[in-house]
Amino acid sequence: MPTLQDVIDRLHAWYPPSTAEGWDAVGLVSGDPDAAVAKVMFAVDPTIEVAREAAEWGADLLVVHHPLFLKAVHSVAATTPKGRTLATLTAAGCALLTAHTNADLAEDGVSAALADALGLTEVTPLLPEDGPPRDKLTVYVPADAAAPLRAAIAEAGAGRIGDYDFASFTSQGQGRFRPLEGADPAIGTVGSIETVEEVRIEVVLERALRAEVVRAALRSHPYEEPAYDVVELADPSGATAGTGRIGSVAPTTLREFAEHVAEVLPQTAHGVRVAGDPDRAVRRVALCGGAGDFLLDGVLRTDADVYLTSDLRHHPASEFVEKAGPALVDVAHWAAEWTWLPVVEAKLREALGDTVVTRVSTTVTDPWNTRL
Numbered sequence: 001m002p003t004l005q006d007v008i009d010r011l012h013a014w015y016p017p018s019t020a021e022g023w024d025a026v027g028l029v030s031g032d033p034d035a036a037v038a039k040v041m042f043a044v045d046p047t048i049e050v051a052r053e054a055a056e057w058g059a060d061l062l063v064v065h066h067p068l069f070l071k072a073v074h075s076v077a078a079t080t081p082k083g084r085t086l087a088t089l090t091a092a093g094c095a096l097l098t099a100h101t102n103a104d105l106a107e108d109g110v111s112a113a114l115a116d117a118l119g120l121t122e123v124t125p126l127l128p129e130d131g132p133p134r135d136k137l138t139v140y141v142p143a144d145a146a147a148p149l150r151a152a153i154a155e156a157g158a159g160r161i162g163d164y165d166f167a168s169f170t171s172q173g174q175g176r177f178r179p180l181e182g183a184d185p186a187i188g189t190v191g192s193i194e195t196v197e198e199v200r201i202e203v204v205l206e207r208a209l210r211a212e213v214v215r216a217a218l219r220s221h222p223y224e225e226p227a228y229d230v231v232e233l234a235d236p237s238g239a240t241a242g243t244g245r246i247g248s249v250a251p252t253t254l255r256e257f258a259e260h261v262a263e264v265l266p267q268t269a270h271g272v273r274v275a276g277d278p279d280r281a282v283r284r285v286a287l288c289g290g291a292g293d294f295l296l297d298g299v300l301r302t303d304a305d306v307y308l309t310s311d312l313r314h315h316p317a318s319e320f321v322e323k324a325g326p327a328l329v330d331v332a333h334w335a336a337e338w339t340w341l342p343v344v345e346a347k348l349r350e351a352l353g354d355t356v357v358t359r360v361s362t363t364v365t366d367p368w369n370t371r372l
Contacts, residue, residue, distance in 0.1 A: 005033035031095020043361035055092035110289035125242025152220035276327025334366035
């Protein structure tokens, strides 16, 4: 049976907390990392109803999208809404973990899940997240000293690519040099040209780790004056992570597309609101899970025929429509983000197998419950 830390490590590998917005509050909220985890439940909101569902089901961990403590509080007493949620989970021995904007940006995140649920193809991020700048270190070392050097730079952080670490490339060759007066060579003699069987080690690293990795290479190198170079890599292209998504659908109309959205998403009192000519042709769809009016200007610069998101305000939506850009489809915030829950559940089940039991909450936590 995995521990809570085992589950956290999996989730943070897929949705790194370091990618969350600076104002966000993600990660483990409560719980003992050493505790065993047999049952994991997923939900959008940490409401008291969801907390009670998790407690009654016997969950050891509740994973939510929206933070319980996004803003500072001065009390977690059970007389407050947030306190009641935390008290309910704690009394049941259920930990709480949040994946918010870090889950929004991820390759298998919220907007990607919404695009997949709607059947979009050729999907790419609206705002690609290229990640931190990277360097490539090349160092030349005698063959018998290559293994410890590779280990040293890997321990310093070089060679981490996606879900892999200790990644490097090695090729063979000959190194030539002549030690001059005053040198104390590890191989060869002063004044004589020396030829040594060496290997060339190449490794990629985040630029922020450059100094640390180079120091590790120099410390572990047997030579007095090691030969190495560092090259700054160009920004990567074809990013699969980022804010929002844009993709294609089979030719349809705005009315038919909106009807499809209503069929795919969980039902809410909010329903599906549409701004635009119902007969307008739709082939390209831009979307953003959650509140996405901050992307309106960017969407205008795409080839999208419609933009689907949540929580659109009156004035920004009205001005957007007047610019004769894409049509608008506004859906319930909870319903759009709920599509991510089955995705992250499936990833965890695949990773941990039958060592855990999982559940996706279907409790509707959209605040609007009646439409007249």
